[in-house]
Amino acid sequence: MEQLTEDSSFDYIVEQFADLQLLRYRVPGFETLSLQRKQLIYYLSQAALEGRDILFDQNGKYNLQIRRLFEAVYLHYQGDRTASAFHELEVYLKRVWFSNGIHHHYACDKFVPGFTADYLSDVILSLPAAYLPLGEGETVQTMCDKLFPVIFNPSVMPKRVNQADGEDLVLTSAANYYEGVTQKEAEDFYAALKAPDDEQPVMYGMNSRLVKENGTVKEQVWKIGGMYDAALRKIVGWLEKAEDVAENDAQRQVIRLLIDFYHTGDLKIFDAYSIAWLKDTDSMVDFVNGFIESYGDPLGMKASWESIVNFKDMEATRRTETISNNAQWFEDHSPVDSRFKKETVKGVSAKVITAAILAGDLYPSTAIGINLPNSNWIRSVHGSKSVTIGNLTAAYNQAARGNGFREEFVYSDVERALLNKYADLTDDLHTDLHECLGHGSGKLLPGVDPDALKAYGATIEEARADLFGLYYLPDEKMVELGLTPDSEAYKAEYYAYMMNGLMTQLVRIEPGCTVEEAHMRNRQLIARWSLEHGLADRVVEWVKRDGKTYVRINDYVKLRGLFGQLLAEIQRIKSEGDYEAARRLVETYAVKVDAKLHTEVLERYRALHLAPYKGFVNPVYTPETDGKGNIIDVKISYAEGYAEQMLRYSRDYSNL
Incomplete structure (x- = not known):
């Protein structure tokens, strides 16, 4: 690149x-x-x-x-x-x-x-x-x-997505996915649609608004001839032009299936489209267009509309191909119980892409990595496709140089030297491992409902993927494969991750508020759980200097062990659909904010005159x-x- x-x-x-x-x-x-x-x-x-x-x-x-x-x-x-x-x-x-x-x-x-x-x-x-x-x-x-x-x-x-435990998450969320229905009515409606012996279940409710009309709960489906008709017709018109200049038959089939889905709203067709999309690994140009991620739904079912158009970064993709080509090794050596591992990892592909346009839920704020499809059965049978968005991470890195953040929050010159030397590389690698292997790893036990974790599902899934990447970054296999230059590089990501999860991501939260967004909950869960469970050995600790609080890691090797223990438990929760265990873990470690620390972090960050959130303007x-x-x-x-x-x-x- x-x-x-x-x-x-x-x-x-x-x-x-x-x-x-x-x-x-x-x-x-x-x-x-x-x-x-x-x-x-x-x-x-x-x-x-x-x-x-x-x-x-x-x-x-x-x-x-x-x-x-x-x-x-x-x-x-x-x-x-x-x-x-x-x-x-x-x-x-x-x-x-x-x-x-x-x-x-x-x-x-x-x-x-x-x-x-x-x-x-x-x-x-x-x-x-x-x-x-x-x-x-x-x-x-x-x-x-x-x-x-x-x-x-x-x-x-007051809240677009409310995740407060014990409240009716549908009635208290402003997102426009439900009208006139309660959380229980929504959950009961979709539970009734699911057949317990269905080995290829569609993602029920993914492309619809759930409403109550004349006392009856029903779906308003997002399709041509239904809800969002005018916008979907325009989208399809351009997709038909794209179909005419597609690179190959496989890509042409992907576009055609997406058009068919927009016409029908048929979730079986969406699954067929998803399978065709993940199997198209030869095309240079690629895209996501549709109802994809469910973070905006308090119940984690309805999918927000998003799109990204991109093309492959051939040089950087060699890094992700190395990871995906060794996916079975990583799965086999994972610290989770063998009952929850995939015997055969199928269809895992990964690449580094150059974003050409961002839209919908990926604009202006965007992800830096994507792993799709989200369907559990498709992942199990057909695999998944992962991307790291190289030109966006490069833009983030370039814009952040010399802004004073590390000087203010990193404990000492030792950690700063690690970050300056390795952080750009190890951050990209963690994203690669998170998207390519983390989300694609593990399996549900037979009969487990993919929605069993309900409102906690997104946080648990993101924690699972993050932990997979964190666990493997220090592995000698990474050096053997040429992905990391030496056995010290991983420490940059470990320090950055713990500092962020324990402290610096708090700059994104208003005083008096709790952590609500799934990715932020995931990072705090991992960091605070590891801090608490490593206290006896002082694996990670708080230190004070000149009246300021810092994070210090004393034993990076033991920290890896803690990440492995938590990964094993998170995978168990996911595989067994253990809702109560997910609830306890998230509510104990991921939600609450230390008010005194929060005030200090906000004051220190404010003095730097930085913005905690970043987004992009598209090219024309x-x-x-x-x-x-x-x-x-x-x-x-x-x-x-x-x-x-x-x-x-x-x-x-x-x-x-």
């Missing part, structure tokens, strides 16, 4: 506001692709962008109208645009864009506006009604009466034609700004 760290001319940082920083990412190698592949990326990118409104609606029933209201103000308000209240209104809109709705993309709490309801009312009333997103039969006043409590009242729709692809409508080239540009891009997307890809 092109060495992005050596390119000082590329401006990675776009802007910063609230707790967010926007970055650019480069797409190295795009210009050298064949015309056919450039066309394919362009068509798939258009299909990706057409789904933007779906995620806004999934995240909350009022999100689209609120976004359009604030965009109208931003574009057309003729009053004092230098006033502090207007600046706060602009920040609010930028946060709505970033989070695809009015709740924080990570913490899930509703934004607190920095302006008053009276100010917003005055601004709205100054605009011609023609500029406002009035619903059918609505007046300006009735629109405001409906939306203002949602925007300003802290007790109305422009086709060049020969005058007859035939594409003769596709040009890429990195010049578009954040607001400029968001407004263009709202103008050109607003389908709902």
